[in-house]
Amino acid sequence: MVFSPHEQRQFAREPLTDEQADRLSNACEGSKEKLIVWTLLDTGLRVSELCSLTPQHGNSGNSASRGRGGRTALGARSASCR
DSSP states (O other): OOOOOOOOOOOOOOOOOHHHHHHHHHHHSHHHHHHHHHHHHHOOHHHHHHOOOOOOTTTTTTEEOOOOOOEEEEEEGGGOOO
């Protein structure tokens, strides 16, 4: 398959299987890394959105982040993120 230089390729993003998520979590070197990995996996946040979170975002049992255009996105935290 040949793509022209101006044509953008779209790749389908598949969610990780439970086994893949566990392997990724087990590869973490500390609890802080595990928290980051599970937060990203459980909420679907982008890394930049995770980096913009402050402690005030975590007060209600939900996670919140500022996305594109200044919108705030909320997502429930699973037990692995608490």
